[in-house]
Amino acid sequence: MKIxxxxxxxxxxxxxxxxxxxxxxxxxxxxHEVSRVFFYHDGVNVATRLTIPPQDERHIQKNWSALATEHGVDLVVCIAAAQRRGILDANEANRQGKDADNLAEGFRISGLGQLIEMGVQTDRLVVFGD
Amino acid sequence: MADTKKFLYVNRKAPYGTIYALESLEVVLIGAAFEQDVSLAFLDDGVFQLTKGQKTDGIGMKNFSATFRALGDYDVNKFYVEKESLEERGLTEADLQEITYEDENDDWAEKPSIRFVTRAEMADIMSEQDVVLSF
Structure with missing residues (x-):
């Protein structure tokens, strides 16, 4: 099944x-095939590579990055939600005149269209939220 | 479009205390370009999103309530509002803003977009969908 x-x-x-x-x-x-994971609302904060949890705690960002590199899962961060919360890739930081970027490996920044497209193209869309 | 699915956006939060309502609306607006069969559901505190006379000057936030009235132009005209959620919050149908669309299959007659449904009917509406996005 495509999820x-x-x-x-x-x-x-x-x-x-x-x-x-x-x-x-x-x-x-x-x-199953997990074709894409879309990060929205505060979910975009998962994608900052500046996260430093205590050593005896799970590293949520690294866990996700590993899924992308090991299984090719497409991790997409909503650009509008990301910009509100200070999550930038190098391109966007440059375009916005910011002196730093923080998008972690395996994530990419794109638009909400990727969320809708995912809903259209998958057999099941599963939402994790509040 | 060959791949037309039934999309339901479920709005459960009040408009300004959290960002869910605004960012949900942003998804609806982008999604409108994909020519899917779109419905919106408003339940729990989400019914406050449609109240009329919203004034946000005092809290320094953008009042986005007028955007709901523009959705008809994007063929988003099925707003399901749960009756029980209104009643539980002391609201009536008259407390909500008037939202209409022009029906292209009926000589562009202006029709109401909001449909009031019971909790049981809302469950049926949800079960008929292909994609449910809950905010």
Whole structure:
């Protein structure tokens, strides 16, 4: 089955990003295709590579980045939501005249159209949120 | 479009205390370009999103309530409002702004976009959808 996933809450404050991660891993292990994960609302905060959780805690951003590099899952961060919350890739930082960028490996920034497209193209869309 | 699906956007939060309502509306606006069969549901505190006479000057936030009235121009004209949620909050149908669309299949007659449904009917509406995005 072709599955799309939406993450609507930020890391550590809320379990949604953890639950979504476990769901995606389980789905892949069962042989399903997870074609895309879309990060929206505070969910975009998962994508900052500047996250430094205590060493004995899970690293949510790195967990997701590993899913992208190891399984080719397309991790898309909404550009409008990201810009509100200070999540920028190098291109966007340059375009906006900012002196830093913070998008983690495996994530890409794109528009809300990617969310709708995912809804159209997948068999199931699963939303993780509040 | 070959790939037309039934999309339902479920709005459950009041308009300004959190960003969900505004960012949900942004998805609806972008999604309108994809020519899908779109419906909006308003339940729980989400019914406050459609109240008339919203004034946001005092809280320094953009009043986006007028945007709902523009959605008819994008063929987004099925607004399902849950009756029980209104009643539980002391609201009546008269507290909501008037939202209309022009029906292209009926000589562009102006018709109301808001349809009031019971909780049980809302459950049926949800079960008929292909994609449910909850905010």
């Amino acid at each position: 799309g996933v939406v993450v609507n809450e930020g890391p550590y404050t809320h379990q949604a990003a953890d639950s979504a991660y476990r769901f995606v891993k389980a789905a892949l292990e069962k042989g």
